[in-house]
Amino acid sequence: MKSQQILMLMIYTTFFCFMSTSSHQDTVTITPNHSIQYHDTLVSSAGTFEAGFFDFGNSSRQYFGIWYKSISPRTIVWVANRNAPVQNSTAVLKLTHQGDLVILDGRVWSSSNSSKIEVKPVMQLLDSGNLVVKDGESSENLLWQSFDYPGDTFLPGMKLKSDFVTGPYQYLTSWRDNEDPAEGEFSYKIDTRGFPQQVTTSGTTISYSTGPWNGYLFSGVSWDRMHRFLNFSLEFTNKGVSYGYETLKSSVLTITMLKLNPRGGTERSLWSNKKQSWDIVNTHPIDQCEYFAACGVNSICNSDDLPICECLQGFTSKFQAKWDPHDWSAGCVRRTKLSCDNGDWFKNYTGIKLPETSSSWFNRSLSLEECETLCLRNCSCTAYTNLDIRDGGSGCLLWFDGIVDMRTHTNRGQEIYIRLPFSERDQRRNKRDLNRKRLAGILVGLLALIIGLTILLWATSKSIKGMKLPKPVVKKAISWKHMMEKEEDSLPTIFDFSTIDVATNHFSNRNKLGEGGFGTVHKGTLINGQEIAVKRLSKTSRQGTEEFKNEVKLMATLQHRNLVKLLGCSIQQDEKLLIYEFMPNRSLDYFIFDTMQGKLLDWTKRLEIIEGIARGLMYLHQDSRLKIIHRDIKTSNILLDNNMIPKISDFGLARIFGGDQAEEKTNRVMGTYGYMSPEYAVHGSFSTKSDVFSFGVIVIEIISGRKNRGFRDPHHHFLNLLGHAWRLWIEERPLELIHDILDDSAALSVEILRCIQVGLLCVQQNPENRPNISSVVLMLNGEKLLPKPSQPGFYIGEDNKADTGSSKQYESCSVNEVSMSSLGAR
Structure with missing residues (x-):
């Protein structure tokens, strides 16, 4: 080893004597007759990536790495000598005649990949970010490539590979800290025990797991907007495993990467040309x-x-x-x-x-x-x-x-x-039968009551004919009868299960529109040709019998342009089904969190959607016969019809308030984190102002095209989307929140700015400070002056990290080809 270092030093000394003393130069190809000094760089053909020496402000620790050429600040994607920094700026990287890369500065770092055959090595930096050594400039015969030696960054085209025959096992390794690229504590790898799954480990201990590969991606990975631009693949044979992803050819040019940070979390980032910054679009872990x-x-x-x-x-x-x-x-x-x-x-x-x-x-x-x-x-x-x-x-x-x-x-x-075991089936059946009998008894009793009251009213109306009753009494009798007839007309149709089973093609996967904690939603077509959406509650759904009855009761009595219409229900064969009008454009989240689909929603349409949601909430809170608190307002519960008119759905968690009731408390907090108000998430208190908070979150999400939950401010990682919006507001830069695809022309900026302010007013920490929904409607129409908002709920600013206990409590609550013939665990 010592003789090798002396030989390398002699090569270096000889080469340095003939080296040009010119200053900085960019090159695209390196041969054994050239080298890269401290101020030189190697650039990919399209100018996407650049390679050279760099430091972190300490000249005694120099590294050779690869970064995006036109992105500032510098984003390092690979480091050669991460565990052995060079000591001074006289270092040089050289390609030997055997195809080795060596860094010389008194010590030697080498790629240690010497070829045993005669080659004509050429080094190039590809536009994928892959530094390669080839046998000849036009050859595809790779002698060495940086993609085979991953650092902390996973780029499109890179593969994480495990070879069961020869043994190489490739995986990401975190940096020690943000200014020390030495190998850190965490690794991002493919676990090949049993069926392949992706895991993040700390040493030998698994920290996070994404579950097994399912043909599209790993089972625990969310199908977020990035997966519409990327194609993930896993090749698994008896010789090895290879996992990677590519940018789809049909998509616009997308600069993206996945990084394993020093704390063991992963961040997928997308470069925004408009804002000239990275958008973190997906992080793990996002919750406990x-x-x-x-x-x-x-x-x-x-x-x-x-x-x-x-x-x-x-x-x-x-x-x-x-x-x-x-x-x-x-x-x-x-x-x-x-x-x-x-x-x-x-x-x-x-x-x-x-x-x-x-x-x-x-x-x-x-x-x-x-x-x-x-x-x-x-x-x-x-x-x-x-x-x-x-x-x-x-x-x-x-x-x-x-x-x-x-x-x-x-x-x-x-x-x-x-x-x-069989005994659990009996317990399940007994409990199921009991619940079914209770529900049937309730419905039979309700039907009997309606029939009895109808007969009574009919008899009463017959008996009062020709009688001179005081006018107030006659009016009261007629009004009561009219109301009952209206109530009876609004009762939903009871569908036979077999009818819905046939309409949905036996609830086939091809008919599935989506699924959630409640169960699944399938598209169906009735015999008369009417398209329907069928919400099928799963056996493990948090929405049990009470929530089912609650949704049927409410949706049967509520009628508004911005509420989804319930057509009927079915409670046969241990099934609980809700049948709704079919919404061909799915839900709001499908559009606003997807760059391609989002292009279908210009600012005018987004404003119409915001106003429509507000009108629907105003109907629930004050214009309907009942005062309704929805408790689960979120983008996935806003459905869009043919004309992109928003309709509020999913009333399983809704509660009816008395006319003078302002607030209610519960010990069973249910809803969706990221949309819940602080007082509800922490103390179980909910009111109309809780729905207003959720509405405000949606407004900010519609404008920004980002999810509140899981978002991290690029400069202040402790801030969620609401905190990010608030920081831009107080720094007088609110229009930077606008989604890249939206036009921020002066003509629209006033409208957008008003909506941002309305959104921030709705998400204020103190519910008393939030406007009621009728005021929100006036604000959106420009008919009301806007007050200045105060800080949003769950906000922890740099000067306020030790904020109220509620913020801390919320964080603690919220914290995606071989066959084997023998049957045994592998």
């Missing part, structure tokens, strides 16, 4: 459920519920006597052992991120029915599902022993079948 095994074994995590952890059906907390609602590390155990014969059955969970797969087995050719049969034959098998969800599903994936790291996943969640 993303931490590996947050709820222990045999449990499910749901960040929208409190507590977030719950034992799977048939399981109970392992240490009930010592149970701590904030510590689920012990997990859950079965109430009854499996019988390991034909008596076991499977409970279906939908809309979830699949459990971790280190102890799993898989087969690509088996059907789902064959998968179930295979699992029943092995007493250690505890769950099964399709291996690949494309084209209706295929293949078989089996789990053994405990179920670990399963969570609800409303955005493209999957199905899994958990094995339970």
